[in-house]
Amino acid sequence: MNAMKLPLLDLKAQYETIREEIEETVLRICSSQRFILGPEVSELEEEIAAHTGARFAIGVSSGTDALLASLLALEIGPGHEVITTTYSFFATAGVISRVGARPVFVDIEPDTFNMDPGAVAACMSSRTRAIMPVHLFGRCMDLDPILEMAGERGVAVVEDAAQSFGAVDANGRSAGAMGSVGCFSFYPSKNLGAFGDGGMVITDDEALARRIGMLRVHGEAPKYHHRLVGGNFRLDSLQAAVLRVKLRHVREWTDARREKARRYRMLLEAAASSEGLILPQDCPGHAYNQFVVRSPERDRMRSFLEDRGVATEVYYPLPLHLQECFGSLGYREGDFPRAEAAAQSSLALPIYPELTLAQQQYVCTQIRRFCGS
Secondary structure, three states: OOOOOEOOOOHHHHHHHHHHHHHHHHHHHHHHOOOEOOHHHHHHHHHHHHHHOOOEEEEEOOHHHHHHHHHHHOOOOOOOEEEEEOOOOOHHHHHHHHOOOEEEEEOEOOOOOOEOHHHOHHHOOOOEEEEEOEOHHHOOOOOHHHHHHHHHHOOEEEEEOOOOOOOEOOOOOEOOOOOOEEEEEOOOOOOOOOOOOOEEEEEOOHHHHHHHHHHOEOOEOOOOOEOOOOOEOOOEHHHHHHHHHHHOOHHHHHHHHHHHHHHHHHHHHHHHHHOOOEOOOOOOOOOOOOEEEEOOOHHHHHHHHHHOOEOOEOOOOOOHHHOHHHHHHOOOOOOOHHHHHHHHHEEEEOOOOOOOHHHHHHHHHHHHHHHOO
Protein backbone atom coordinates (compact mmCIF):
# COMPACT_ATOMS: atom_id res chain seq x y z
CA MET A 1 0.00 0.00 0.00
CA ASN A 2 1.34 3.43 -0.94
CA ALA A 3 2.13 5.87 1.87
CA MET A 4 -0.62 8.31 2.76
CA LYS A 5 -0.60 11.73 4.41
CA LEU A 6 -3.35 11.44 6.97
CA PRO A 7 -4.21 14.33 9.33
CA LEU A 8 -5.58 13.86 12.82
CA LEU A 9 -8.64 15.84 11.74
CA ASP A 10 -9.65 17.01 8.26
CA LEU A 11 -11.90 20.05 8.56
CA LYS A 12 -11.57 20.77 4.86
CA ALA A 13 -13.25 17.48 4.08
CA GLN A 14 -16.15 18.39 6.36
CA TYR A 15 -16.40 21.86 4.83
CA GLU A 16 -16.81 20.45 1.33
CA THR A 17 -19.95 18.60 2.43
CA ILE A 18 -21.64 21.81 3.65
CA ARG A 19 -19.93 24.49 1.57
CA GLU A 20 -23.08 25.90 -0.05
CA GLU A 21 -25.00 26.08 3.23
CA ILE A 22 -22.10 27.78 5.00
CA GLU A 23 -21.39 30.32 2.27
CA GLU A 24 -25.06 31.31 2.05
CA THR A 25 -25.11 31.73 5.84
CA VAL A 26 -21.93 33.81 5.98
CA LEU A 27 -23.17 36.13 3.23
CA ARG A 28 -26.45 36.58 5.10
CA ILE A 29 -24.59 37.69 8.23
CA CYS A 30 -22.37 40.03 6.22
CA SER A 31 -25.45 41.62 4.66
CA SER A 32 -27.12 42.05 8.03
CA GLN A 33 -24.02 43.65 9.63
CA ARG A 34 -25.18 42.26 12.98
CA PHE A 35 -22.15 40.51 14.41
CA ILE A 36 -22.50 40.37 18.21
CA LEU A 37 -25.23 38.30 19.90
CA GLY A 38 -28.51 39.05 18.09
CA PRO A 39 -31.11 36.69 16.59
CA GLU A 40 -28.63 34.09 15.29
CA VAL A 41 -27.35 33.54 18.82
CA SER A 42 -30.85 33.43 20.30
CA GLU A 43 -31.99 30.87 17.73
CA LEU A 44 -28.89 28.73 18.28
CA GLU A 45 -29.54 28.82 22.03
CA GLU A 46 -33.09 27.56 21.50
CA GLU A 47 -31.85 24.81 19.19
CA ILE A 48 -29.09 23.69 21.56
CA ALA A 49 -31.53 23.61 24.48
CA ALA A 50 -33.92 21.46 22.46
CA HIS A 51 -31.11 19.19 21.27
CA THR A 52 -29.80 18.53 24.79
CA GLY A 53 -33.11 18.59 26.66
CA ALA A 54 -32.12 21.58 28.79
CA ARG A 55 -34.49 24.43 29.66
CA PHE A 56 -31.97 27.18 28.96
CA ALA A 57 -28.85 27.67 26.83
CA ILE A 58 -26.57 30.71 26.91
CA GLY A 59 -24.05 31.29 24.13
CA VAL A 60 -20.60 32.45 25.20
CA SER A 61 -17.22 33.15 23.66
CA SER A 62 -15.47 29.80 24.32
CA GLY A 63 -15.65 26.59 26.29
CA THR A 64 -13.24 28.10 28.80
CA ASP A 65 -15.52 31.09 29.29
CA ALA A 66 -18.51 28.76 29.65
CA LEU A 67 -16.78 27.18 32.65
CA LEU A 68 -15.60 30.55 34.00
CA ALA A 69 -19.01 32.20 33.73
CA SER A 70 -20.61 29.19 35.40
CA LEU A 71 -18.29 29.39 38.41
CA LEU A 72 -18.87 33.14 38.65
CA ALA A 73 -22.63 32.64 38.49
CA LEU A 74 -22.41 30.09 41.29
CA GLU A 75 -20.43 32.67 43.34
CA ILE A 76 -17.45 30.38 43.76
CA GLY A 77 -14.31 32.22 44.80
CA PRO A 78 -11.56 32.58 47.41
CA GLY A 79 -11.78 30.11 50.26
CA HIS A 80 -13.75 27.60 48.21
CA GLU A 81 -12.71 24.27 46.72
CA VAL A 82 -13.79 22.60 43.50
CA ILE A 83 -13.14 18.88 43.02
CA THR A 84 -12.14 17.83 39.52
CA THR A 85 -10.05 15.37 37.52
CA THR A 86 -6.31 15.76 37.08
CA TYR A 87 -6.50 14.33 33.54
CA SER A 88 -8.11 16.95 31.30
CA PHE A 89 -7.41 20.04 29.22
CA PHE A 90 -5.91 22.86 31.27
CA ALA A 91 -9.05 25.05 31.23
CA THR A 92 -10.84 22.62 33.56
CA ALA A 93 -8.58 23.55 36.46
CA GLY A 94 -7.47 26.94 35.15
CA VAL A 95 -10.91 28.52 35.59
CA ILE A 96 -11.08 27.29 39.19
CA SER A 97 -7.86 29.13 39.99
CA ARG A 98 -8.96 32.21 38.02
CA VAL A 99 -11.95 32.75 40.33
CA GLY A 100 -9.66 32.37 43.36
CA ALA A 101 -10.83 28.91 44.40
CA ARG A 102 -8.63 25.85 44.94
CA PRO A 103 -8.68 22.92 42.51
CA VAL A 104 -8.81 19.61 44.37
CA PHE A 105 -7.73 16.82 42.04
CA VAL A 106 -8.79 13.18 41.92
CA ASP A 107 -7.57 10.23 39.86
CA ILE A 108 -9.29 8.65 36.87
CA GLU A 109 -10.83 5.30 36.03
CA PRO A 110 -8.30 3.43 33.86
CA ASP A 111 -10.92 2.06 31.46
CA THR A 112 -12.80 5.30 30.72
CA PHE A 113 -10.23 8.10 31.30
CA ASN A 114 -12.98 9.88 33.31
CA MET A 115 -12.68 10.89 36.96
CA ASP A 116 -13.16 8.15 39.54
CA PRO A 117 -16.43 8.87 41.42
CA GLY A 118 -15.21 6.70 44.28
CA ALA A 119 -12.34 9.10 44.93
CA VAL A 120 -14.54 12.17 45.28
CA ALA A 121 -16.10 11.47 48.68
CA ALA A 122 -12.71 11.46 50.42
CA CYS A 123 -11.98 14.95 49.05
CA MET A 124 -15.20 16.59 50.19
CA SER A 125 -14.79 19.22 52.90
CA SER A 126 -16.64 22.18 54.39
CA ARG A 127 -14.96 24.30 51.72
CA THR A 128 -16.23 22.24 48.76
CA ARG A 129 -18.59 24.36 46.66
CA ALA A 130 -18.67 22.37 43.44
CA ILE A 131 -17.65 19.17 41.69
CA MET A 132 -16.49 19.52 38.09
CA PRO A 133 -16.63 16.18 36.25
CA VAL A 134 -15.30 16.00 32.68
CA HIS A 135 -16.86 13.85 29.97
CA LEU A 136 -13.50 13.19 28.34
CA PHE A 137 -12.91 12.28 24.69
CA GLY A 138 -16.66 12.15 23.99
CA ARG A 139 -17.65 9.61 26.64
CA CYS A 140 -20.21 10.44 29.33
CA MET A 141 -19.02 9.49 32.78
CA ASP A 142 -21.44 7.84 35.20
CA LEU A 143 -22.67 10.94 36.98
CA ASP A 144 -25.26 9.39 39.29
CA PRO A 145 -22.82 8.83 42.21
CA ILE A 146 -21.57 12.42 41.81
CA LEU A 147 -25.09 13.85 41.61
CA GLU A 148 -26.12 11.92 44.73
CA MET A 149 -23.05 13.11 46.67
CA ALA A 150 -23.55 16.70 45.54
CA GLY A 151 -27.23 16.64 46.45
CA GLU A 152 -26.49 15.36 49.94
CA ARG A 153 -23.85 18.05 50.51
CA GLY A 154 -25.64 20.90 48.73
CA VAL A 155 -22.81 21.54 46.26
CA ALA A 156 -23.07 22.33 42.56
CA VAL A 157 -22.14 19.99 39.71
CA VAL A 158 -20.50 21.82 36.80
CA GLU A 159 -20.22 19.44 33.85
CA ASP A 160 -17.26 20.06 31.58
CA ALA A 161 -18.72 18.60 28.39
CA ALA A 162 -16.35 20.49 26.09
CA GLN A 163 -15.44 17.33 24.16
CA SER A 164 -18.79 15.58 24.37
CA PHE A 165 -21.47 17.36 22.40
CA GLY A 166 -23.81 14.64 21.15
CA ALA A 167 -22.83 12.11 23.80
CA VAL A 168 -25.47 10.48 26.00
CA ASP A 169 -25.21 8.32 29.10
CA ALA A 170 -26.68 4.86 29.73
CA ASN A 171 -30.02 6.46 30.62
CA GLY A 172 -30.19 8.55 27.45
CA ARG A 173 -29.35 11.83 29.18
CA SER A 174 -27.26 14.31 27.20
CA ALA A 175 -23.79 15.24 28.35
CA GLY A 176 -24.06 18.61 30.08
CA ALA A 177 -27.75 18.25 30.92
CA MET A 178 -27.47 16.36 34.22
CA GLY A 179 -25.74 18.73 36.65
CA SER A 180 -26.32 22.30 37.82
CA VAL A 181 -24.81 23.57 34.57
CA GLY A 182 -23.18 22.00 31.53
CA CYS A 183 -20.44 23.64 29.47
CA PHE A 184 -19.65 23.03 25.79
CA SER A 185 -16.77 24.16 23.61
CA PHE A 186 -17.27 24.89 19.92
CA TYR A 187 -13.56 25.04 19.14
CA PRO A 188 -13.15 23.96 15.49
CA SER A 189 -11.88 20.47 16.36
CA LYS A 190 -14.96 19.58 18.41
CA ASN A 191 -17.79 17.37 17.14
CA LEU A 192 -19.81 20.56 16.77
CA GLY A 193 -17.17 23.13 15.87
CA ALA A 194 -17.35 26.79 14.90
CA PHE A 195 -15.12 28.76 12.53
CA GLY A 196 -13.24 30.07 15.56
CA ASP A 197 -13.93 30.08 19.29
CA GLY A 198 -17.35 29.65 20.81
CA GLY A 199 -19.08 27.98 23.74
CA MET A 200 -22.41 27.33 25.41
CA VAL A 201 -23.76 26.88 28.92
CA ILE A 202 -26.91 24.84 29.46
CA THR A 203 -28.96 24.62 32.65
CA ASP A 204 -32.45 23.97 33.98
CA ASP A 205 -32.02 26.69 36.62
CA GLU A 206 -33.65 29.91 35.45
CA ALA A 207 -31.87 32.10 38.00
CA LEU A 208 -28.47 30.71 37.00
CA ALA A 209 -29.28 31.19 33.31
CA ARG A 210 -30.19 34.81 33.99
CA ARG A 211 -26.94 35.43 35.89
CA ILE A 212 -24.80 33.84 33.18
CA GLY A 213 -26.63 35.94 30.58
CA MET A 214 -25.66 39.05 32.53
CA LEU A 215 -22.10 37.93 33.22
CA ARG A 216 -21.37 37.48 29.51
CA VAL A 217 -22.01 41.23 28.99
CA HIS A 218 -20.05 42.61 31.96
CA GLY A 219 -22.91 41.93 34.39
CA GLU A 220 -25.13 44.36 32.53
CA ALA A 221 -28.94 44.46 32.85
CA PRO A 222 -30.33 46.77 31.55
CA LYS A 223 -27.77 48.42 29.27
CA TYR A 224 -25.11 50.44 31.11
CA HIS A 225 -26.45 49.25 34.48
CA HIS A 226 -24.18 46.62 36.03
CA ARG A 227 -25.51 44.33 38.74
CA LEU A 228 -22.47 42.05 38.63
CA VAL A 229 -18.83 42.25 37.60
CA GLY A 230 -18.73 39.97 34.58
CA GLY A 231 -16.72 39.95 31.41
CA ASN A 232 -16.88 40.03 27.64
CA PHE A 233 -18.05 36.46 27.09
CA ARG A 234 -20.33 37.10 24.10
CA LEU A 235 -20.84 34.70 21.21
CA ASP A 236 -20.52 36.19 17.71
CA SER A 237 -23.47 36.02 15.32
CA LEU A 238 -21.23 34.62 12.60
CA GLN A 239 -20.14 31.70 14.80
CA ALA A 240 -23.71 31.07 15.89
CA ALA A 241 -24.90 31.00 12.29
CA VAL A 242 -22.18 28.53 11.27
CA LEU A 243 -23.03 26.36 14.27
CA ARG A 244 -26.70 26.35 13.33
CA VAL A 245 -25.78 24.91 9.94
CA LYS A 246 -23.55 22.27 11.49
CA LEU A 247 -26.11 21.39 14.18
CA ARG A 248 -28.40 20.12 11.43
CA HIS A 249 -25.75 17.49 10.59
CA VAL A 250 -24.31 16.66 14.00
CA ARG A 251 -26.37 13.51 14.69
CA GLU A 252 -25.34 12.06 11.34
CA TRP A 253 -21.70 13.00 12.02
CA THR A 254 -21.81 11.47 15.50
CA ASP A 255 -23.18 8.22 14.08
CA ALA A 256 -20.35 8.25 11.54
CA ARG A 257 -17.77 8.68 14.31
CA ARG A 258 -19.25 5.70 16.12
CA GLU A 259 -18.98 3.65 12.94
CA LYS A 260 -15.32 4.64 12.53
CA ALA A 261 -14.69 3.56 16.13
CA ARG A 262 -16.37 0.20 15.46
CA ARG A 263 -14.18 -0.25 12.39
CA TYR A 264 -11.01 0.57 14.34
CA ARG A 265 -11.91 -2.13 16.85
CA MET A 266 -12.48 -4.67 14.11
CA LEU A 267 -9.25 -3.83 12.29
CA LEU A 268 -7.11 -3.65 15.43
CA GLU A 269 -8.52 -6.66 17.27
CA ALA A 270 -5.52 -8.87 16.56
CA ALA A 271 -2.98 -6.25 17.64
CA ALA A 272 -4.94 -5.48 20.78
CA SER A 273 -5.12 -9.11 21.81
CA SER A 274 -1.43 -9.89 21.36
CA GLU A 275 0.83 -6.88 21.83
CA GLY A 276 -0.39 -4.82 24.78
CA LEU A 277 -2.37 -2.35 22.68
CA ILE A 278 -5.47 -1.28 24.61
CA LEU A 279 -8.46 0.05 22.68
CA PRO A 280 -10.89 2.54 24.28
CA GLN A 281 -13.79 0.94 26.09
CA ASP A 282 -16.95 1.23 24.02
CA CYS A 283 -20.34 2.34 25.26
CA PRO A 284 -23.49 3.09 23.24
CA GLY A 285 -23.63 6.85 23.79
CA HIS A 286 -19.93 7.61 23.15
CA ALA A 287 -19.51 10.54 20.72
CA TYR A 288 -15.82 9.83 19.94
CA ASN A 289 -14.41 13.31 19.77
CA GLN A 290 -11.17 11.35 20.09
CA PHE A 291 -10.32 7.67 19.64
CA VAL A 292 -7.59 7.11 22.20
CA VAL A 293 -5.59 3.88 22.40
CA ARG A 294 -2.97 2.96 24.97
CA SER A 295 0.39 1.31 24.46
CA PRO A 296 3.44 0.80 26.66
CA GLU A 297 5.41 1.78 23.53
CA ARG A 298 3.36 4.94 22.91
CA ASP A 299 6.20 7.25 21.94
CA ARG A 300 7.82 4.74 19.61
CA MET A 301 4.45 3.99 18.03
CA ARG A 302 3.78 7.69 17.50
CA SER A 303 7.13 8.18 15.76
CA PHE A 304 6.54 5.07 13.64
CA LEU A 305 3.16 6.39 12.48
CA GLU A 306 4.49 9.90 11.90
CA ASP A 307 7.21 8.51 9.63
CA ARG A 308 4.46 6.87 7.60
CA GLY A 309 2.34 10.00 7.27
CA VAL A 310 -0.20 9.34 10.04
CA ALA A 311 -0.80 12.26 12.41
CA THR A 312 -1.59 11.47 16.04
CA GLU A 313 -1.86 13.45 19.28
CA VAL A 314 -1.08 12.90 22.95
CA TYR A 315 -3.90 13.95 25.28
CA TYR A 316 -2.41 14.81 27.83
CA PRO A 317 1.34 14.37 28.39
CA LEU A 318 1.40 15.97 31.87
CA PRO A 319 -1.53 15.65 34.30
CA LEU A 320 -2.81 18.86 35.86
CA HIS A 321 -1.50 18.10 39.37
CA LEU A 322 2.06 18.09 37.98
CA GLN A 323 1.78 21.36 36.04
CA GLU A 324 4.23 24.01 37.24
CA CYS A 325 1.54 26.63 37.85
CA PHE A 326 -0.17 24.32 40.38
CA GLY A 327 3.04 23.57 42.30
CA SER A 328 1.81 25.48 45.34
CA LEU A 329 -1.07 23.00 45.78
CA GLY A 330 1.42 20.46 47.09
CA TYR A 331 0.77 17.52 44.79
CA ARG A 332 3.62 15.19 43.86
CA GLU A 333 4.41 12.61 41.22
CA GLY A 334 2.78 9.34 42.23
CA ASP A 335 -0.28 10.96 43.84
CA PHE A 336 -2.58 9.91 40.97
CA PRO A 337 -0.98 6.86 39.38
CA ARG A 338 -3.78 6.01 36.94
CA ALA A 339 -3.77 9.48 35.41
CA GLU A 340 0.03 9.49 35.27
CA ALA A 341 -0.02 6.10 33.52
CA ALA A 342 -2.56 7.37 30.99
CA ALA A 343 -0.39 10.42 30.30
CA GLN A 344 2.53 8.13 29.45
CA SER A 345 0.63 5.59 27.32
CA SER A 346 -2.32 7.22 25.53
CA LEU A 347 -2.40 8.14 21.84
CA ALA A 348 -5.25 9.62 19.80
CA LEU A 349 -5.74 8.26 16.28
CA PRO A 350 -7.45 10.11 13.41
CA ILE A 351 -11.24 9.97 13.70
CA TYR A 352 -13.77 12.13 11.91
CA PRO A 353 -16.91 11.49 9.86
CA GLU A 354 -15.17 11.80 6.48
CA LEU A 355 -12.39 9.30 7.31
CA THR A 356 -12.50 6.73 4.52
CA LEU A 357 -12.23 2.96 4.73
CA ALA A 358 -8.94 3.09 2.83
CA GLN A 359 -7.53 5.65 5.26
CA GLN A 360 -8.52 3.60 8.30
CA GLN A 361 -7.13 0.45 6.76
CA TYR A 362 -3.85 2.27 6.18
CA VAL A 363 -3.66 3.49 9.82
CA CYS A 364 -4.44 0.04 11.16
CA THR A 365 -2.00 -1.69 8.82
CA GLN A 366 0.78 0.54 10.13
CA ILE A 367 -0.21 -0.13 13.76
CA ARG A 368 -0.30 -3.88 13.15
CA ARG A 369 3.14 -3.68 11.54
CA PHE A 370 4.45 -1.81 14.56
CA CYS A 371 2.95 -4.40 16.88
CA GLY A 372 4.28 -7.25 14.76
CA SER A 373 0.86 -8.80 14.27
